[in-house]
Structure formats: C-alpha cells, structure tokens
Amino acid sequence: MSNFDIDFPQWINYGNSNKEIASQMEELITKQWSPFNGQKMANVFIFCMAYGFAKGKKPEKPPGSGSMPGSAFDSEMRNHMKCVSICEKKDLEVAINANETVKICEGYAYAGFPEVYDKIANSDSKILPQTRIETLIKEISS
Amino acid sequence: MDEIKIISVEIENFRQYYGNSKIDFIPRDEGFTVIFGYNGEGKSNFLNAVNWCLYQYEPHGVGDEVTDSGHSENKFLPIVNNRCIAETKDGTVATIKVDVWLQKGTTVYSITRTLKILKHNIETRKLASGTEEPILIDIDGIRIPKGCEILESRFVVSEKKDGASDFQDTLRFSEPENMVKEILPRQLSQYFLLDGEFMEYFWKSNKNIREGIEQISQLHLISGAADHVERVMTIPTKGFSKDTNDLTDKMRAFDRIISSKDENGVESFSDEPMYKIDPQESDSYYHATGEPRLQDIDDDIDKVNNRLIDISDEIRKLNISGQDKLKQDYAELDTKCIDLEKKYLQAGDTFIFNLIKYGPQLMLTDAIKDCIEIIQKEIEIGGLPVKYKRLFADSLLDSKTCVCHESLEPGHERTKHVKFFKDGLVGKEELDDIAVLGDNYKRFFIERYDEFCSDKFATPRKQHLDLLKQYNDNDQKLAGIKTKISSAGGQEGESLIEEQRTLQDEVKKLNEWKTNTIIEIKESKKSRGDTKRLLDKALKNNSKAKRVAHELETWDRLRDLLDDLLNSLKDSVRETITKNTWENYQSLLANPSEFKEFTIESDYSVHLNDKFGNNKVRNLSAGQSLLMTIAFVAAIREPTGYKFPLIVDSPSGKIDGPNNHNIGMCLPNFLPDAQLALLVTNKEYTDFISPDPDTPSLPITPVCKLFDSNGTCEHCKKPFGNIKVQHWKIIKDGNEKSDNVGNSEIKSAKLEYVDTDETHRGWMVATNE
Numbered sequence: 001m002s003n004f005d006i007d008f009p010q011w012i013n014y015g016n017s018n019k020e021i022a023s024q025m026e027e028l029i030t031k032q033w034s035p036f037n038g039q040k041m042a043n044v045f046i047f048c049m050a051y052g053f054a055k056g057k058k059p060e061k062p063p064g065s066g067s068m069p070g071s072a073f074d075s076e077m078r079n080h081m082k083c084v085s086i087c088e089k090k091d092l093e094v095a096i097n098a099n100e101t102v103k104i105c106e107g108y109a110y111a112g113f114p115e116v117y118d119k120i121a122n123s124d125s126k127i128l129p130q131t132r133i134e135t136l137i138k139e140i141s142s
Numbered sequence: 143m144d145e146i147k148i149i150s151v152e153i154e155n156f157r158q159y160y161g162n163s164k165i166d167f168i169p170r171d172e173g174f175t176v177i178f179g180y181n182g183e184g185k186s187n188f189l190n191a192v193n194w195c196l197y198q199y200e201p202h203g204v205g206d207e208v209t210d211s212g213h214s215e216n217k218f219l220p221i222v223n224n225r226c227i228a229e230t231k232d233g234t235v236a237t238i239k240v241d242v243w244l245q246k247g248t249t250v251y252s253i254t255r256t257l258k259i260l261k262h263n264i265e266t267r268k269l270a271s272g273t274e275e276p277i278l279i280d281i282d283g284i285r286i287p288k289g290c291e292i293l294e295s296r297f298v299v300s301e302k303k304d305g306a307s308d309f310q311d312t313l314r315f316s317e318p319e320n321m322v323k324e325i326l327p328r329q330l331s332q333y334f335l336l337d338g339e340f341m342e343y344f345w346k347s348n349k350n351i352r353e354g355i356e357q358i359s360q361l362h363l364i365s366g367a368a369d370h371v372e373r374v375m376t377i378p379t380k381g382f383s384k385d386t387n388d389l390t391d392k393m394r395a396f397d398r399i400i401s402s403k404d405e406n407g408v409e410s411f412s413d414e415p416m417y418k419i420d421p422q423e424s425d426s427y428y429h430a431t432g433e434p435r436l437q438d439i440d441d442d443i444d445k446v447n448n449r450l451i452d453i454s455d456e457i458r459k460l461n462i463s464g465q466d467k468l469k470q471d472y473a474e475l476d477t478k479c480i481d482l483e484k485k486y487l488q489a490g491d492t493f494i495f496n497l498i499k500y501g502p503q504l505m506l507t508d509a510i511k512d513c514i515e516i517i518q519k520e521i522e523i524g525g526l527p528v529k530y531k532r533l534f535a536d537s538l539l540d541s542k543t544c545v546c547h548e549s550l551e552p553g554h555e556r557t558k559h560v561k562f563f564k565d566g567l568v569g570k571e572e573l574d575d576i577a578v579l580g581d582n583y584k585r586f587f588i589e590r591y592d593e594f595c596s597d598k599f600a601t602p603r604k605q606h607l608d609l610l611k612q613y614n615d616n617d618q619k620l621a622g623i624k625t626k627i628s629s630a631g632g633q634e635g636e637s638l639i640e641e642q643r644t645l646q647d648e649v650k651k652l653n654e655w656k657t658n659t660i661i662e663i664k665e666s667k668k669s670r671g672d673t674k675r676l677l678d679k680a681l682k683n684n685s686k687a688k689r690v691a692h693e694l695e696t697w698d699r700l701r702d703l704l705d706d707l708l709n710s711l712k713d714s715v716r717e718t719i720t721k722n723t724w725e726n727y728q729s730l731l732a733n734p735s736e737f738k739e740f741t742i743e744s745d746y747s748v749h750l751n752d753k754f755g756n757n758k759v760r761n762l763s764a765g766q767s768l769l770m771t772i773a774f775v776a777a778i779r780e781p782t783g784y785k786f787p788l789i790v791d792s793p794s795g796k797i798d799g800p801n802n803h804n805i806g807m808c809l810p811n812f813l814p815d816a817q818l819a820l821l822v823t824n825k826e827y828t829d830f831i832s833p834d835p836d837t838p839s840l841p842i843t844p845v846c847k848l849f850d851s852n853g854t855c856e857h858c859k860k861p862f863g864n865i866k867v868q869h870w871k872i873i874k875d876g877n878e879k880s881d882n883v884g885n886s887e888i889k890s891a892k893l894e895y896v897d898t899d900e901t902h903r904g905w906m907v908a909t910n911e
Binding site for chain 1: 490493494497498499501502503504505506507508509510512513516517520525526569570572573575576579583599603606653654657660661664665
C-alpha cells in the first residue's frame with residue numbers, strides 16, 4: 001500500500017449537507033430510471049468529477065464534511081483522481097498528496113453533479129438508463 | 143443437544159389411510175428406513191401426517207395440487223378417511239389419530255394428535271358420472287364432509303423417563319406445543335421433514351436460505367436482542383425538556399415506520415391484499431411500512447415468479463386437441479424468451495457496468511493525454527524516475543567523486559550538496575508510480591483507444607441491442623401464439639394466459655413498491671440517526687438528564703457490540719454453510735464440473751455459477767434443485783444443534799440417470815450420524831436406472847441394490863452402500879369391488895427379485911405377509 005492510499009481520507013465529501021444534492025444522489029443510486037441504480041455513490045462521484053473536469057466546470061468546494069467512505073474508491077478510481085489533480089495543477093507532485101488530490105476532485109465532482117443529475121433524471125421516461133449515461137459520455141468524448 | 147430418534151409413527155384414519163397403520167424406524171447405525179409407494183398412494187400424506195401431528199399443519203398438497211398423473215391429491219380428500227366416515231353411523235364419532243414416538247437422549251416422548259368428528263347427515267352432490275360424493279367444507283382450516291362437526295381436537299405430549307415402565311406415571315405437558323417447539327420448532331421442520339415440492343422450489347426464494355441459516359443457528363436471538371436494545375433501551379424516557387420530548391417522539395415515530403407498528407405497538411397493515419395462489423385462502427395484507435413490508439413484498443415476488451413458472455408448465459400441458467404444433471411452438475418460444483430475457487438483461491447490465499466503470503476514463507481522455515505529456519517532460523529533464531536519481535546520488539557518494547570529477551570528501555561543501563540533493567528525494571518515490579501510471583495509460587489506453595472503445599462500449603452495446611431485438615421479436619411471436627392458445631385452449635387456456643399477463647404486471651408493480659419501500663426505510667433510518675444525535679447532544683447539555691445520557695451511551699455501546707457480534711457470527715456461519723453446501727453438492731452431483739462456484743452473499747442471495755460465470759441458481763432443473771437442497775440441509779444441520787432425523791420425500795424423483803446412480807452411491811455415506819427415512823417410488827428405488835446416451839458406461843443397477851451391495855462400483859469407483867434397509871410398503875387398494883378401494887395402508891415389507899418372464903424381471907418391494 002502506497003502513502004497515497006494510507007493518507008487517502010477516510011471520508012470523501014460530495015456535498016451531503018446540501019439537502020437537494022443528498023436527495024438527488026439518493027435518487028441516482030436507487031431509482032430504476034437511473035443507470036447508477038444499485039451502484040455505489042463513489043461511482044457517481046467519479047463520473048461527475050470526470051464530467052465536470054472535461055466540461056471545464058469551475059470547481060466548487062462542497063459544503064459540509066465527508067460522508068462517503070474512502071474505501072469505496074478502488075485503485076482505478078484513485079488513478080483517475082490523480083490524473084485530474086495533475087492536470088489541474090500542471091504539477092506531478094500533487095498526485096502523491098492524497099488530501100490535495102481529493103480536495104481538487106471533490107470540487108469538480110460537486111461542480112459536475114447538478115448537470116449530470118439533471119440530464120439523467122429529466123430524460124424522457126422511455127429512454128433506457130444506459131442511453132442516458134451514454135449520451136453524457138458522448139457529449140464529451142465525441 | 144441430545145440426538146433425537148423417531149421410534150414409530152402410527153396413523154389412524156388420516157386422509158387415505160384407513161384403519162391403523164404403524165411403522166417402526168430403525169436407528170442410523172442399523173441402516174435406513176425406506177417407505178415405498180407408487181405415485182398417488184400416500185407418501186406425501188405420510189409426511190403430512192407427521193407434520194399434522196407435530197404442528198397441526200400440512201405442507202404438501204393442501205388444497206389444489208395436481209399430481210403428475212393428473213389426479214388432485216387432497217382437494218377432494220377430507221382429513222378423515224372416506225371409508226371410515228362412511229362406516230361411521232350417524233350420530234356417532236369417527237376418530238383420526240396420528241401418534242409419533244420420539245426418543246431424545248434416554249427419554250421417550252409420545253406425541254399424539256387426535257380429532258374426533260361427529261357424523262350427522264352428510265350432504266352429497268351428484269357428479270356427471272352419476273356417482274355421488276360428499277360436499278367438503280373447511281372448519282378452522284380442517285377439511286371435513288359437510289354434515290359433520292368437529293367434536294374434539296386433542297393434542298397430548300407424554301414423556302417416559304429412562305427406567306420408567308410405561309407412560310402411566312409420566313408427565314403430560316400442560317402446554318404440549320412448547321414441548322414440541324423444544325424438540326423441533328415448526329419453522330425448522332421443513333429442513334428436516336423434507337417435502338419433494340419444497341426441495342424443488344427451495345432455491346427460488348432467498349427467504350428459505352435466510353430462515354434456514356438464521357433460525358437454525360439461533361442468530362435471530364442475537365438480532366432480536368440487538369433490535370430490542372435499539373428500539374427500547376437507546377430511547378430515553380421523556381420529561382427533561384420540551385426539546386428532548388419532541389426528539390424522543392420523533393425517534394419513536396421513525397421506529398414505528400421502520401417496524402410497521404402503530405402507537406400502541408400493534409402491527410400495522412395496509413389495505414392492499416397480498417397475492418394468493420388459492421382463491422379460497424383467506425386474505426392477508428401487506429404491512430403498512432418498513433422492513434416487514436419489504437419482507438412481504440419479497441415473499442410475494444417469489445410467489446408470483448414461481449406461479450409464473452407453473453403457468454408456463456400448465457400451458458404446455460393444456461389439452462388442446464389437434465394443436466400439438468401450437469403447444470410445441472409455445473414451449474419452444476417460451477423457453478427461448480425466458481432465456482433471451484435473462485441474456486439481454488445480463489448484456490444490459492454489462493453495458494451499464496462498462497459505461498460507469500470506463501466512461502469516466504473516456505471523458506478524461508484529453509486530461510490523460512496532458513498528464514502523459516507532463517510526465518514525459520519530467521522524464522526528459524531527468525526529474526523521473528526518482529529511483530535513478532537516488533542511485534545516482536548514492537554512486538557519487540560511494541565513489542567519493544563528483545560528476546565534475548572533483549572529490550567528495552566528508553564535510554566538504556560539494557558533498558553537502560549531493561547529500562542535500564539525495565535527502566530531497568525522500569517521500570518522492572511515489573512519483574515513480576505516477577510515471578508507471580502514465581506509461582500504463584499510454585500503452586493500454588491511448589495507443590489502443592479504438593480497441594478500448596470497441597471492447598468496452600461498442601461490442602457490449604451491440605450485443606445488448608441484438609439480444610433485445612431478438613427478445614422483442616420472440617415476445618411478439620409468443621404473444622401471437624398465446625392468443626391462438628387462448629382461443630384453442632378454451633376457457634382454461636384463456637384464463638391461464640390472462641393470469642400470466644396479470645402476474646407479469648404484478649411483478650413490475652411489486653418491484654416498484656420494493657424500491658419505494660427500500661428508500662423509505664433508508665430515509666427513516668437516516669433521519670432517526672440524525673434525530674438521535676441531536677437528542678444525545680440535548681440530553682448531555684441538560685443538567686437533569688446527565689445520568690440518562692450516560693446510560694444511553696452505555697446502551698448505544700452495547701447495541702454496537704451486539705451488531706458487531708451478529709455480523710461476525712452471521713458471516714462465519716454463512717461461510718461455513720456455504721463451504722459445506724458446496725462440498726456436499728459436489729459429492730452428490732454426477733458431473734461436479736458443471737458448476738464452478740457457489741456463494742451465499744451477506745443478503746442471502748445465492749450464486750451458483752457455471753464455467754461461464756452465469757448464475758444458474760434460479761434455473762436449476764428439478765433434480766439439481768433437489769440435490770442442492772439436500773446438500774444445504776446437510777450443511778445447516780451441523781451448526782444447528784438440532785439433531786432431528788431427516789425424512790425425505792422423493793429424494794430422487796426428478797433426477798436423471800447419472801445423478802440417480804450417484805445419489806444411490808452417496809446417500810449411505812451422507813450424514814453418517816443422522817437417522818434417515820426415505821419415501822420413494824419404484825422409479826427412484828427399484829426400477830433399473832435409465833440409460834444415459836452421454837454416459838454409456840452407466841450401470842443400470844437400481845438404487846435399492848446400490849444401497850445394500852458390497853464391493854466397489856466399476857463405473858464411479860465408489861464403494862457400494864453395504865447398509866441394511868428396513869422396508870415398508872404403502873398399499874393402495876385398487877380393486878373397484880373392494881370396500882377399501884382407494885384407501886391405503888402401510889405394511890412391513892422386503893426387497894425381492896422377480897423373474898417371471900422377459901417383461902417381469904427385476905427388483906420389487908413386497909409385503910412380508
């Protein structure tokens with residue numbers, strides 16, 4: 001286990017103390033229309049972080065303190081987080097500082113969340129969950 | 143707990159058993175007890191009789207089941223034997239009795255349930271054939287002829303201690319139900335008195351697995367204690383301040399939602415009736431809220447899904463004259479649709495999984511490219527790898543020569559610079575991991591971008607859409623055939639198709655309810671936790687409530703300890719049972735390599751994966767399900783402490799030749815400490831095992847001979863059972879001229895070889911008379 005993993009915060013903040021965000025997050029992981037139905041909040045977080053960063057959103061510090069367990073973030077997710085922090089700071093050293101990296105990513109995830117939620121939740125009810133999420137990805141990558 | 147043995151079972155005038163039949167059981171160290179009977183002769187009602195005696199409950203064929211031969215079993219059968227009631231004079235009493243003798247340690251128990259029925263004028267109805275049959279009515283769940291009344295229902299448990307001469311001077315329990323509960327509680331009886339139907343459908347419901355594990359290993363006692371501490375002890379009494387009173391009320395309100403109870407602690411129900419297979423069954427209603435409601439919904443989803451499977455079978459068996467092709471098409475398309483539905487859902491899950499797992503990586507493509515560039519630059523300027531920079535500094539210090547060829551003497555300014563450079567590298571080693579990460583991103587993602595997109599997104603999307611299209615096409619064809627069957631199959635066909643449609647909608651509705659209930663429970667628990675934290679804080683700040691706050695803290699800790707204990711025990715019991723079930727199952731299966739992995743998850747969902755990783759647990763054949771249930775029951779017997787005998791009805795009723803051979807070879811060595819009684823048909827016991835085209839070397843030796851032969855089987859290289867079997871035979875009188883026609887009795891029997899002619903050659907169970 002690397003120092004990055006040892007220092008990785010026990011709790012990650014997605015903005016749980018913003019009641020609206022908390023209830024929307026709950027919807028995303030429990031509603032059948034959501035592609036994240038049955039998934040971990042960490043998956044939603046990483047998706048929103050990538051979306052927020054790729055769309056050039058202005059990072060926003062989420063209110064309150066961490067509520068998602070750090071252990072829910074696997075090594076692949078942590079690598080994506082390192083990548084975002086390096087690009088943000090244009091400096092490699094930020095990627096060995098777990099707290100700094102997480103702080104940057106929390107900002108992008110919080111900034112990306114409302115648009116991700118809006119586009120997934122407010123799609124036509126006939127649209128399949130997979131199509132909803134694929135549309136978001138295509139919006140960035142095509 | 144002491145070992146329990148069944149000594150005997152005596153049945154009198156119960157269902158098709160006329161008069162008195164008594165069978166004795168032999169202990170396991172002496173062998174097996176086998177009760178032999180052809181289909182429809184009363185094997186399952188023997189198991190019903192034992193259950194009725196112990197729990198006044200009949201698990202098999204209560205009501206309307208139809209046997210393979212097409213005859214309904216108990217629907218037209220009152221609990222009292224027909225001949226007995228016919229012979230009883232009006233105004234006199236008929237007696238139904240089942241007496242089970244058990245031995246627990248050195249104490250013998252006699253458990254007797256008796257029903258006395260007073261006969262008046264029996265009301266009959268005329269059938270189309272001209273014969274008359276009694277009209278049956280249900281009184282308190284007991285089906286008797288109309289015109290009779292239940293005079294007395296008696297349940298007596300007596301014990302005879304070691305050394306006592308008889309039951310004369312023994313204790314009669316004032317609450318015999320409690321005594322039986324101690325011997326074997328009803329909810330556990332299904333794991334010991336194994337009904338073939340129960341075993342066949344066992345794996346279709348997680349409830350069976352959860353109950354089997356939790357009840358049997360007594361985990362429910364700890365969860366009950368933890369729940370009590372949580373709901374009762376961690377909530378303070380009121381009377382400290384208005385704030386704390388309000389918060390206490392709020393917590394109790396959340397608890398009421400979670401446990402579906404009203405303010406008086408009474409269970410609260412909605413007005414939505416639960417699903418029932420038998421329309422005659424009285425209505426029961428879903429709990430209003432919380433965990434009990436979730437449980438009800440889960441149970442109903444299982445029930446409705448099982449009924450849907452049955453409906454498909456019934457449609458296949460429909461008697462549509464001249465419409466064989468239609469039925470064949472229906473059977474093929476229905477199976478295909480079920481298969482395709484599973485496949486497209488699975489493909490959809492894979493696609494969504496990939497979108498969630500790899501979608502962020504795709505969206506970060508530009509960021510990843512930038513990142514690789516930054517790393518590359520760092521490498522180019524010699525900033526990476528840190529490991530090499532360190533080696534370089536070490537080599538300079540070791541050689542005491544600087545890169546400019548000047549010497550590096552200790553204490554010299556140049557030497558200090560090199561050491562400073564080396565110290566500056568401490569903690570930066572992880573940058574090398576970043577270099578590796580960059581390299582991996584480059585080699586496995588950027589350079590293979592198209593392949594990545596195709597593997598992770600395009601191919602799964604295509605597979606999912608193709609399967610969805612195939613499913614929709616088939617479903618449409620199936621709908622067309624259903625319409626044809628619906629008209630060709632007459633009223634029966636129409637109502638089956640209609641029921642199928644209604645139930646499919648019902649499952650969708652139940653799944654939506656389930657999701658809503660899960661959210662409601664989550665929200666209530668979260669709000670309860672928030673309220674509890676506020677309450678704890680308010681109590682601590684209230685000088686009058688300091689002692690209570692301290693007590694609550696202690697109870698909170700105890701609750702946490704109980705939760706931890708429960709979780710660790712649950713995990714360890716579950717893991718043991720998983721391991722043992724898997725081992726047992728592999729030993730029982732003729733082809734153990736068919737499945738690769740078996741797991742019981744913490745939510746008691748079961749995975750039995752084949753070599754392709756597909757979970758087959760809900761698609762087991764009847765035979766596979768039977769074998770796996772036997773394996774599970776054997777596994778849960780260990781940690782239970784309940785050493786009750788196993789009575790197994792039709793252990794290999796629907797098993798193919800190779801598995802029938804295997805079960806015949808394995809059962810004698812299976813559960814060596816458990817008293818075992820088997821209720822078997824000729825097909826599974828005395829008939830030669832059916833040849834199997836895939837296993838040409840399979841011997842056709844019947845199971846009865848696999849049990850009692852010596853030596854080793856040349857086919858599977860396992861030793862034969864070499865055990866003694868005590869036989870009993872159920873005899874149903876088929877002679878239409880006899881007064882006893884249609885009635886059964888059980889007689890002591892033996893195994894005999896018959897060799898009359900070409901067509902009558904083989905083993906049979908014959909009575910000793």
